[in-house]
Amino acid sequence: MRYVCFLSLVLTFVSAVVADEQELHSFAEINAFIEDATPRSASFELTGKVLSTSPLPETREIILSDSSGERLQLFRLLKLSQPQPGDTIMAFGIANISKNHEPYICMNDFKVIEHGPAPEPLAIRLSEMNASAHHLALVRTEGVVIDTFPDEIDRRYMILLLKDKKVVVPVSIARDAFCDRSDLVDATIRVTGIYRRTVSSVRKFAWPNITPRSPEDIEVITPPPKDPFSAPPIEKRLYLTSEEIAQMSKRSVVGEVLATWAGDRAMLRTEDGQIVNIKLAHGEALPRCGETVVAAGQPETDLFRINLTAARWKTAADAPRAKTEESAASVSTAFWDNNGLKSINGQIHGALLRVRGIVRTLPATDNTNDLRFTLDTGDMSFSVDVTSNPEIIDTLQIGCTVQVIGRCILLTDDGRQNYGSAKIKGIALIARSPADVVVLNRPSWWTMTRLTVVISLLLAALVGVYIWNRVLQNLVNRRGRELYREQVAHAVAEFKTDERTRLAVELHDSLSQALSGVACHMAVGAEAFDTDPKTARHYLATARKMLNSCRTELRQCLFDLRSDTLEEQDFSTAIRKTLGQLETSASIAIRFNVPRQRLKDTTAHAILAIVRELTGNAIRHGNATEVKIAGCIEPGRILFSVKDNGCGFDPEKCDGPIQGHFGLEGIRNRLEKLDGTFTIDSTPGDGTKATISIPLPSSQRQENS
């Protein structure tokens, strides 16, 4: 029992799985499959009779029908041979619904069950055909070919428009098979073919059409008349319904061409003033405005007037002579006041109107069959068609003021949407020639926005320039100040570095003067040599002493220079160095708290010389064994003292000029140069203290503080 249950479960499962792969066996099943447009596929196996195959073998299409009258469109594999209409076949294949809900029935194989005669087409009037009942049916019908043109979607086919009463159905013939049958225009033909509702994969929603299979399927019943313009003239009767009009056969009209537009439209005015719009058949050229032509085509109506469609024309043999000078009426005649609302005056159709306005739009595309621009009069906008005169567009700019003289056409809908309530949608003007559009005024380049933009740009530029100017100026000033400061500092610095040079100059100067002094003495001595040898001796001795002093000074200087005494950062060390020259055993204590940087070279040298002289005096003449040297800085001056424990001396007596530049006189001399003061405190037996003060000049104070 359990096994049975299990088995049935498995079977159900398997069948469910397998059941995904349906097998369709009848037309009803397949049609239901197609109706339910969910994307899926199923295999099929069908039996049916071949109604028709495609006129072009590469299309691989087969129309099958079954005994109940259901029909199906299949596509056979290329490798398969083509079955013949009338054959009963068994077809195998896959029915597929794509993701886009498009059905595609593919026949992978077929078996001819029996051959049969060609199927009998259904004889039916065009007006009786409808897509739901007769889709894919083989029909035979009759009608008049009113126009022929190539199929834009599939260039392999040509369309013949077949009209019977008011119904027009396109007949699609394969050009390779049928050749160009434009000779059939205006002929009455009988055609046998498949009536279907879809044509190609591009057009998803299409007009139904009839596809005959071969040229034999088209039979000419009545050939086209020799004169295509021999149709009767348009009815003058009014108040015909659109049905009645549609049932009318070809009609003709003679009139003057008032306007042409849209590439295939023309407006004719008959001798008695009737305005007829014409839509030309494919391939017909547009007539010229002003020409009188005779046109013939299929009548139709927009409930306002009778128009001709699929029309052809030729110049009228006998054109009426005198053309009345037509003057353009003002556009206001196109409207009348309806309790404050403007209504369009229907009489305006075909009239010549003069409108002045501003061009608001120009054609956006290059579609040469639809060149229109919009004219704005302030109250309203008009469309102006210049398709027949495309050069007008080149003269126009948006914003121009133009005056247009144009044929007025009423834009209407034909009421089919509104069940007979046709409406005037508006009026359009058609320019007949380039002279109809006159540019009165070109728009000024300057619009408010442009003006404000330009002005603000200029202002911004001005401000920018001004700011830039100021910035540059500041930069230049700053740089200038920097530069000159640099220059001045450089000049001063250059000079300051010559401080050492100055010292050297001073020393040389001093030496030079001393030598001059020596020279003077020697000159006098030489003079007195013969006459007064005693005086001469005296002067020469003095000269010699002076020279000795010079040499001593020189020696000291050279020592200081060689031992870098002046470079010494610690002035106490400098003093000690220079006193080392004295070669004495006396003890010398030095406490000089003056930073070297605060002294100019000349001051430093002077201090060294003074200290040297005083110490030398103390040791040589005072027999001192201890010398104390102390120095410090006070606001505005340097104060230092040299104290010894020697035997002291009488300051008055030691002023020996023999010592020349040196000695106390020399010290005084140096100090005078430096604006300094010098005091000596000495008592015989009690040592000596010399105090010196040298002022610090303000510039030194400044630079060093």
Add this chain to the structure above:
Amino acid sequence: MNKTRILIADDHMLMRMGISALVTSTKDMEIVGEAKNGRQAVELANSLKPNVIIMDLMMPEMLGSEATKAIHDAHPEIKIVILTTFGTSVELAKAVTNGAVGILLKDKVDMDLVNTIRFVVEGNQVIPTRLLEQIEQDKALSNLTDRQLEVLASVAQGQSNSDIAKQFGLSEITIKKHLSAIFERLGVANRSEAVALALRKQMLKT
């Protein structure tokens, strides 16, 4: 015969001694006094009224050129001979402008002193020709007013025009005018050249 009375003004002792020796060795000149600085020179000139003063240029307390002016203004009859190390300097030009009649180079003092004194006593000017040209040049330089020198000194310290204006309580425009006058006098094109020239010619006390 009266000897020519000579006053020596020099801050260098050996120089004074030398000149003194030379003068004393002549028969027609005598030293009446020795001054160690410019102020002393003026005082002694007033009190001693010498015939000739040998005046050193670079002296403390008062420069030789100033002393020359003071003495010459008070006693135009006193002949002043400038003693100088270099033949070119602004001070020399000033001294000559102020009334000095002779220039003596220290290098040549032993050779030229006596003759120079004798010449100027006779009423001549003893100024070497090549020095005359340069003196003329330097005279122009020395013609800066005190105010202008002050301004120039401020410039040398690196101050801008507005700073100097504030310092002297003048408007910037006045300062600018001063500067253009200074530049023109000195024959320079800009501040740094002016400062360099002034420092070189020792016109500024730094």
